[in-house]
Amino acid sequence: MAVAGVDRFVLLLRGINVSGHRHVPMADLRRVLTYLGLSDVQTYIQSGNAVFSSDRGETELLPLIFTALDAEFGFPIALTLRTAAEWQAISSPYPAGKHTHVAFLSHTLEPERVAALQAQDFAPDLWTLIGRDLHLHYPNGTQAARLTHALIERRLNASATVRNWQTVNALTALIE
Structure with a gap:
């Protein structure tokens, strides 16, 4: 049941729990997010995916969560946050399959960056920009x-965290 003024969010943490480095237990992530006053906190697998409800907006939430996680775990973690509406726009119109991924970008891209990427041929890889992603x-x-994570970040001058389609679908189910 939706509560007026409260939105669901998807939070993605970049570069944690990889090869034993930058360890963030999901139970600790849930505890920190709950301590911040976020509700209905859930996590999905160990790669840093969480959903929660809040009456605060992205501009307030991102620095609050960033600071709390840095204090708790002792290292900065790049964060990406999407509202339920943004997430559903990402997950619904696109044909999917096991070879589909989404690169969640840190900010809206400058048109000239998008044009420069469009001018390049990455065949057989295909990409579509939907919103910020x-x-x-x-x-x-x-x-x-050919269109790698590192190349995306370099060419678009944006931090990115990538999730496969199975993870996108699982998080979609959690926000509904």
């Missing part, structure tokens, strides 16, 4: 991708 289709899998 790139939908990626890697028909030969991520290992053979």
Whole structure:
């Protein structure tokens, strides 16, 4: 049941729990988010995916969460936050499959950055910009991708965290 003035959010943490580095237990993440006054906190797998409800907006939440996580875990964590409406726009119109991923970008892109990326040929990889995020289709899998995570960040001058379509769908189910 929706509560007036309260929105659901999806929070993505970048670069945690990779090869034993930058360890963030999901139970601790849930505890910190709950301590901040966020409600209905849930996490999905160990790669830093959380959903929660709040009456605060993105501009207030991001620095609040960033500071709390830095204090708790002792290192800065790049965060991406999307409202339920933004998330549903990401997850609903795009054909999906096991070779589909989404690169969640840190900010809205400058038109000239998008144009420069459009001018390049990454075949057979395909991409579509929806809102602040790139939908990626890697028909030969991520290992053979020409449009890599590092290239996306460098060419677009934006931090990105990438999730596969299975994770996008799982988080969609949690926010509904």
